[in-house]
Amino acid sequence: MDDFISLQRSIERLVRIKCSNYKEDYIKRRILSRMRLTNATDYETYHKYLLANPQEVDLLRNALTINVTKFFRDPEVFEVIRREILPDLARRKKSIRIWCAGCATGEEPYSIAILAHEMMALHRDISVTIYATDIDTVVLQKAMAGIYDQKALENVDEKRVRKHFISHENGTFEVRPHIRELVKFRQHDLMSGVPAVRYVDAVTCRNVTIYFTEKQKNDLAHLFHTALGIDGYYIMGKTEYLGREVEHLFVPYNVMQKILQKKAP
Numbered sequence: 177m178d179d180f181i182s183l184q185r186s187i188e189r190l191v192r193i194k195c196s197n198y199k200e201d202y203i204k205r206r207i208l209s210r211m212r213l214t215n216a217t218d219y220e221t222y223h224k225y226l227l228a229n230p231q232e233v234d235l236l237r238n239a240l241t242i243n244v245t246k247f248f249r250d251p252e253v254f255e256v257i258r259r260e261i262l263p264d265l266a267r268r269k270k271s272i273r274i275w276c277a278g279c280a281t282g283e284e285p286y287s288i289a290i291l292a293h294e295m296m297a298l299h300r301d302i303s304v305t306i307y308a309t310d311i312d313t314v315v316l317q318k319a320m321a322g323i324y325d326q327k328a329l330e331n332v333d334e335k336r337v338r339k340h341f342i343s344h345e346n347g348t349f350e351v352r353p354h355i356r357e358l359v360k361f362r363q364h365d366l367m368s369g370v371p372a373v374r375y376v377d378a379v380t381c382r383n384v385t386i387y388f389t390e391k392q393k394n395d396l397a398h399l400f401h402t403a404l405g406i407d408g409y410y411i412m413g414k415t416e417y418l419g420r421e422v423e424h425l426f427v428p429y430n431v432m433q434k435i436l437q438k439k440a441p
């Protein structure tokens with residue numbers, strides 16, 4: 177059997193990821209990045225390494241899912257954004273600014289834009305801008321194209337699909353202009369030490385820091401603290417947490433959903 181096919185079989189069994197869900201080119205790029213880091217020169221050597229080192233299974237899983245995202249990923253968090261955070265910001269501000277950091281292919285900022293659009297229908301004097309950034313220009317191009325397959329829309333109810341997407345004959349869905357125009361995409365490295373935007377009312381940075389060291393995570397908390405305005409919200413991923421050294425910068429808002437608020441100076 178071909179070395180790559182045999183490796184894929186082990187990946188499906190150990191990593192529990194269906195390789196056929198991804199483009200072959202994508203799978204190969206991610207495996208190659210793990211091969212470089214483990215000094216494996218060919219698929220066979222890497223395959224043996226994977227079988228002999230249980231920790232590599234987790235590292236490979238992370239490498240394969242690094243850009244994975246979908247609309248309304250963790251719907252409960254978006255429910256809090258819809259029911260509490262956007263209405264609170266609308267009471268305080270006429271012009272709301274949200275930074276979606278590590279936005280990958282755009283599903284997260286567009287989900288927030290959908291909620292913002294619904295809120296703006298009730299408050300016609302309020303405007304919302306979502307700044308969506310990522311380090312990876314390939315994912316940003318896809319984000320800007322705004323075209324998705326059915327699977328990405330799994331958590332979007334039918335009414336929202338009809339209202340906010342154009343359904344194409346080839347089975348894809350394109351984000352409509354009234355949602356697109358709320359989101360500004362730009363490339364930005366979260367480790368650069370400089371925020372992509374300032375005076376923001378909320379930052380979402382979800383499922384981004386899996387590879388970050390404790391120091392990098394702490395620096396990031398400082399970066400978001402600088403970027404946020406008074407009482408601004410910091411929305412983390414479900415498995416992410418704030419390090420002890422930076423706990424004093426924020427107060428918990430919703431512990432279950434990993435939402436914090438900037439502490440007043």
Ligand SMILES: C[S@@+](CC[C@H](N)C(=O)[O-])C[C@H]1O[C@@H](n2cnc3c(N)ncnc32)[C@H](O)[C@@H]1O
Binds near residue numbers: 241242245310311365
């Ligand atoms: C799993 S996706 C998360 C997408 C979305 N936030 C979500 O939760 O569904 C992680 C994204 O973080 C981006 N990322 C990783 N390191 C980064 C960095 N230093 N600066 C900016 N983005 C980064 C990756 O390129 C990837 O697109």
